[in-house]
Amino acid sequence: MRKLTIGKSEEVDALGYGTWLIGGNSSPDYSKDDYYVRVLKTAFELGYRLIDTAEYYGGGHTEELVGRALKDFDRKEFFIISKVWPTHLHYDDTIKAAENSLKRLDIKFIDLYLIHWPNPAIPINETISALEKLVDEGKIRYIGVSNFSVQQLQEAMEATRKYDIVANEVKYSVFDRRVEDELLPFARKNNVRIIAYTPLERGKIYRTKVLEEMAKKYGKTLNQIALNYLISMEAIPIPKAEKREHMIENIGALGWKIEEEDLETIRRGL
């Protein structure tokens, strides 16, 4: 898989795998555990190694399923992202949330731990101190944020004392390029990797003339064009796919490049 760096030198896959709705929405759905573990193992067998999950997903059950699926694989090969929910951003709560995620995932450390959403009611310094403590204890390797604006990201960066904020996970797709105005340039300048969530607009990358012509030119599907565009912008898309054919199609977004003039055409509007 193509690689992008996170932090100063950590090489991670340029394409990840999202897990929201696997094992429930915000509360657990235990009715299809065997099916979901199979789905996750299929993704891992196909080569997905950068896995995005959160304590919020399935009320924690998604992490349990990821943990179960991981058992048959070499943990060392994976880059596991999880997130702390905004009601858990006081110091002790953040520590506890991370420890609970570790238990559910049944792993010794989380590679990248994100603040899922900002919470203006809780001082960012408090949460960042807890995250830095978690790094010191070896429970997480890198710290990051999600859904943070430029200003919120700047405040989080200023609150760090020992470790950098290495990523901001935000909504980003060919149809929703708002982050390109300010956030993406700011993040690039500060070595903060953009992780692109909902990169396929929940499976609704519409047929437009521009996209169809491009798909034809490159011999790729619309979804592959959509994901390749984000990777070209040096963001890491994390599409969620339960269907094997979707997982395979999305991996086909790698290994080729959209030419600069076509990137520009996408930027002019679809």
Ligand code: NAP
């Ligand atoms: P998404 O990845 O844009 O779309 C997922 C949907 O697209 C699923 O219904 C999937 O179908 C379908 N799909 C996947 N590949 C496809 C393909 N090649 N052709 C047609 N349909 C395809 O949306 P998302 O789940 O909202 O976002 C991805 C991940 O980002 C989440 O799972 C989660 O990990 C993360 N996320 C983070 C935040 C945050 O606040 N940080 C918010 C939202 C999401 P099947 O499942 O049936 O295959």
